Amino acid sequence: MENPIDLKYSKDHEWIKIEEDVAIVGITDYAQDKLTDIVFVELPQIGKYVEQYENLCVVESVKSVSDIFSPISGKVVEVNKVLEESPELVNKEPFGGGWIAKLQIRDKADLEKLMTSEEYNEFITGKE
Amino acid sequence: MKLLNEKSKMGSGSFHIRELDIKTNIPKGLQRNDLNLPELSEVETVRHYTNLSRSNFGVDNGFYPLGSCTMKYNPRINEVVAKLPEFNIHPLSKNHKGALQIIYELEKYLCEITGMHAFSTQPAAGAHGELTGTMIMKAYLRKRGEERTTVIIPDSAHGTNPSSVSLCGFRPVQVKSSTSGGIDLDDLRQKMNTSVAGIMITNPNTLGIFDDNILEITKIVHACGGLCYLDGANMNPMLGIVKPADFGIDIMHLNLHKTFSTPHGGGGPGAGPVGVIKELEMFLPNPRVNEKLEFVQTEESIGRIHSFYGNFGILLRAYSYIRAIGPVGLRKVAENAVLNANYMKEKLKKHYHLRYDRICQHEFVIDDSLMPNNVTTNDIAKRIIDFDFHPPTIYFPLIIQGAMMIEPTETETKENLDAFIETMIRIVDEAKNEPQKLKKAPFNTPIGRLDLVRAARKSQLTWCSPET
Numbered sequence: 001m002e003n004p005i006d007l008k009y010s011k012d013h014e015w016i017k018i019e020e021d022v023a024i025v026g027i028t029d030y031a032q033d034k035l036t037d038i039v040f041v042e043l044p045q046i047g048k049y050v051e052q053y054e055n056l057c058v059v060e061s062v063k064s065v066s067d068i069f070s071p072i073s074g075k076v077v078e079v080n081k082v083l084e085e086s087p088e089l090v091n092k093e094p095f096g097g098g099w100i101a102k103l104q105i106r107d108k109a110d111l112e113k114l115m116t117s118e119e120y121n122e123f124i125t126g127k128e
Numbered sequence: 129m130k131l132l133n134e135k136s137k138m139g140s141g142s143f144h145i146r147e148l149d150i151k152t153n154i155p156k157g158l159q160r161n162d163l164n165l166p167e168l169s170e171v172e173t174v175r176h177y178t179n180l181s182r183s184n185f186g187v188d189n190g191f192y193p194l195g196s197c198t199m200k201y202n203p204r205i206n207e208v209v210a211k212l213p214e215f216n217i218h219p220l221s222k223n224h225k226g227a228l229q230i231i232y233e234l235e236k237y238l239c240e241i242t243g244m245h246a247f248s249t250q251p252a253a254g255a256h257g258e259l260t261g262t263m264i265m266k267a268y269l270r271k272r273g274e275e276r277t278t279v280i281i282p283d284s285a286h287g288t289n290p291s292s293v294s295l296c297g298f299r300p301v302q303v304k305s306s307t308s309g310g311i312d313l314d315d316l317r318q319k320m321n322t323s324v325a326g327i328m329i330t331n332p333n334t335l336g337i338f339d340d341n342i343l344e345i346t347k348i349v350h351a352c353g354g355l356c357y358l359d360g361a362n363m364n365p366m367l368g369i370v371k372p373a374d375f376g377i378d379i380m381h382l383n384l385h386k387t388f389s390t391p392h393g394g395g396g397p398g399a400g401p402v403g404v405i406k407e408l409e410m411f412l413p414n415p416r417v418n419e420k421l422e423f424v425q426t427e428e429s430i431g432r433i434h435s436f437y438g439n440f441g442i443l444l445r446a447y448s449y450i451r452a453i454g455p456v457g458l459r460k461v462a463e464n465a466v467l468n469a470n471y472m473k474e475k476l477k478k479h480y481h482l483r484y485d486r487i488c489q490h491e492f493v494i495d496d497s498l499m500p501n502n503v504t505t506n507d508i509a510k511r512i513i514d515f516d517f518h519p520p521t522i523y524f525p526l527i528i529q530g531a532m533m534i535e536p537t538e539t540e541t542k543e544n545l546d547a548f549i550e551t552m553i554r555i556v557d558e559a560k561n562e563p564q565k566l567k568k569a570p571f572n573t574p575i576g577r578l579d580l581v582r583a584a585r586k587s588q589l590t591w592c593s594p595e596t
Contacts, residue, residue, distance in 0.1 A: 034529070039584035062580040063506075063523045065287075087585065 001029035004095055008111055009120035010071040012053070015095065016114070018105070023072055025056065026099040027090060030124045035061040038090045043079040044101050050074065052110050057100065059090065072110040074103035129183070129574060132176060133591055136166035142173065164593055183574050185518055191544050195491040195521040195533025196286065196334055198364050198386035199393070205452050206389060206445035215444060219436040227444075228421040231437055234447045235401070235417075238382060241450075241458065242360070243373025244403030248412040249443050250434040254361055257381025257400030258292035258328070261357050263430040264379055264404060264411040265325050266296060268355065271428065276325035279357075280349070282311050284335055284525045289328045289359060298325055305527055309484040310339035313348070320348055326355035331375070332362045334525040334533070335484055336469065336491035338370075346376025355379060355408075363387040364537070365466045365489035368459025378405050388446035397439040399446065464538035465490040468545060472536055475549045479556045483528055491535035495528050499556070501563035505530040508555055510577060511569035515551045 007015040013031035016023040032038065040060040050056050056070040079101045083089060090098035105111075115123060168176070186192070192199040209215075217224050235247040251257040262279070269276050278301045279293040290300035301319055306312040310333070327349045332338045339345065346356045358372045358380035364387050366372070372380050384399035385392040392398070404412060413433045415423040437443075453461070466489055473492040477485060480494040496505040509519035509532070521533040536545055558566055568577055 037581040037584075039581060060584075062584060064526060066526075 001094070003028060003030075003117040003120055005117045007095065007117060008071065008114035009117065009123075010053070010069065010114055011123065012069040012071075013124075014068060014071045016071045016103075016111075018111070021105055022077065023074065023103045023105050024099050025068075025071060025101050025103060027059070027068060027094055028120070028124075029094045032091045032094045032098070035059065035063065035066060037062050038087045041083040041087050041090065041100065043081070043083065044076045046076050046079060048076045050076070050103070052113070059087075068100065070103065071114055072103060073106045075106075076101050077104050078102040129179070131591060132166040132168065132173075133164070133593065135168055135172060135176065138167055140169050140172070141167035142170035190516050190518065191536075191540060191548055192518040193520045193534045193536050193548065194518060195336075195493070195535040196361060196524065197392065197521065198361070198383070198490070198535060198537060199518075200364075200386070200389050200537045201539045202389050202391055202445070203449060203452065206448045209448040210441050210444050215441075219440070225421050227440060228417045230444055230447050231440070232417045232419065232421060234443055234450070237447070237450050238401055238403060241367060241371070242363075242377075242380060242382070242403050243371030244377075244380060245373075245406040246409040246412060246416075247401050247403040248416060249399065249401045249438040250413045250432070251381060251400040251402055252434055252439055253385075253398040254286075254359070254381055254383045254400045255288040255292055256433070257383075257402045258288055258357075258359065259295055260400075260402045260413060260430070260433050261379040261381060261404075262293050262296040262298065262328075263433075264402070264408055265355050265357065266298075267411045267428065267430050268408055269325055274353070276354075277323050279325050280316065280319055280327040280354075282329060282333065283527050284309075284333050285328065285330055286334065286359060286361065289330075293328060303327075305335075308340070308486070309333070309335045309337040310341055311345055313341055313344060316345060316348055320352045320354070322352060324349070324352060324354045326357055326378075328357040328359060330359040330362055331372075332365060332489035332491075334362075335493050335528075336362075336488040336533075336535075337484060337486070338365075338489050342375045350376065361386060362490065365462050365469075367462040368455060369462050373405065379403070379408060384442055384446040389449045390442045390445040397442055399439050399442040401438070461538045462490075465536075468536040468538060468540055469534070471542075472534060472545055472549060476534075476552055479553050480532070490537070491533055493525065493528055493531050493533045495532060496530035499559050501559060503559040503563055503566050505532055506580075507566040507569065508532065508552075508559075511555050511558070511566050512551060513570040514572045515547075517548055517551065 007017050009015050013028045014025055015028050016025050038059055038061050042058040044057040050070040052073045053069050055067050057068050059066055059068055080099050187199050187201055214226060231249055238247045251260045277299055279298045280303050281289045281300045282303050284305050293300050303319055304312040304315045331342055349356050355378045356376050358377040360380045360382045363382055381400045381402045384390050410426045410428040411430055414425040414429040414431055418424045469488050469490050469492055473488055476494055481498045482494050505522045509522050512519045523531055524533060525531060
């Protein structure tokens with residue numbers, strides 16, 4: 001799966017999509033592939049404030065339980081409730097229906113520390 | 129295999145419950161007659177449980193190389209001692225001096241083995257020991273008038289480590305592993321400051337590697353006023369060779385159900401005694417047993433953390449193990465555990481990827497990165513079952529993709545080790561030539577490959593009668 005060019009990426013394999021003051025957060029196709037089948041997503045609490053690169057929530061696959069780190073600082077304003085019943089969406093549509101949370105952006109400067117799709121492609125190629 | 133409820137036949141019950149002949153005042157509305165308890169004859173019941181136990185696999189059945197768990201054989205002498213009628217006593221009875229002597233002497237032995245100053249046998253498991261140790265850390269800092277907020281934990285740690293420190297109100301801070309498999313000293317130095325209460329370290333770590341820099345690590349932490357906690361899950365290869373106190377450890381736990389051969393797993397009772405240096409003795413859980421076999425308490429203690437004095441039956445078995453093999457035997461345990469692991473590692477590294485190719489301690493970690501045809505660690509583990517071995521620990525430690533963590537322990541013969549090695553090599557051949565077979569394994573078990581994903585996503589945890 002291609003890494004969409006309109007997203008920004010973190011070294012921890014999360015992506016964000018900016019929609020005005022709100023950022024949609026999810027995990028990349030590379031991340032879901034490494035995690036294998038996801039069986040549970042512990043969604044963050046609405047109203048929770050997270051710092052950039054801090055623990056946002058937890059996903060559980062058949063293999064392991066992994067932390068999801070927030071690519072930016074901000075307040076959680078919405079979560080993808082559908083994942084409670086259908087965690088497999090993270091595997092099937094990592095960049096779409098498998099989004100995890102929406103964050104209110106605190107500081108747009110955080111975005112500068114993230115990678116473009118091109119940089120992220122290079123980053124994961126180096127890992128293989 | 130059918131469940132008891134599915135085998136049940138009304139009226140075939142082997143005994144009957146008498147009509148209630150005492151007066152109760154349970155209101156009619158709260159009484160039930162629809163419990164639907166299974167009814168089976170005695171012989172059917174016995175067969176059910178016997179067949180269930182035959183489907184089980186334990187260290188008494190065969191080789192059980194579950195890394196990081198030290199699934200060692202439990203010598204039968206331990207059971208003989210635990211069954212002595214003299215020990216069939218209640219902790220509140222008056223004639224328990226003998227039991228107190230066992231606790232007192234066991235603590236002394238554990239002190240001698242680890243170099244720690246004092247032990248408490250109360251904690252009931254490794255994670256319970258971690259919590260106890262972290263509480264001691266907190267009590268000590270309070271007494272010094274310091275409020276420190278974080279505990280440093282390596283990325284190769286057992287998952288219980290960050291859980292235990294979080295439960296105690298600290299924030300875990302991860303420190304990276306270096307390219308040689310130990311702690312990255314630069315990263316540690318960077319993360320060390322006066323808000324760090326201490327480090328929780330496993331040495332040898334979960335890669336089976338004894339950290340060459342351990343003296344430097346504990347020095348860095350001490351220099352900042354922090355304490356060094358050792359997760360003693362991997363004590364087996366150090367018995368009689370290295371004392372954790374000598375490499376700068378202030379608090380540690382031991383897993384008696386690993387290193388000291390008491391039963392492990394199945395949710396049964398365990399024991400995770402906590403040892404400390406002299407300066408921290410006053411914080412150990414109350415009460416403790418002194419040399420006159422009396423109970424003593426300290427004001428600074430973190431308090432009681434288990435009813436009475438821990439799981440005494442388990443303490444007794446560990447005591448029996450230590451006395452039966454003695455100091456020379458304990459050292460031999462460590463030597464053989466290390467020898468067995470290194471023998472297997474050297475044989476297997478020609479066929480499997482070994483990230484840290486160096487002398488290991490009691491266990492080592494290989495992975496599936498060289499496997500052809502998308503064969504994964506999970507497939508390998510399932511296939512191992514077909515050859516009457518228990519699979520190793522898989523997908524842990526998390527820092528190695530597709531990890532297989534193999535811990536043979538000291539009691540296995542060379543023939544057993546060779547048989548396992550041959551099986552592992554055969555599986556590599558199958559991966560090349562018949563990968564589809566590996567994807568479907570196991571074949572020689574009552575049930576074949578389970579659908580892990582469905583089991584986790586659509587878990588069904590209770591039995592429902594088909595009639596309801």
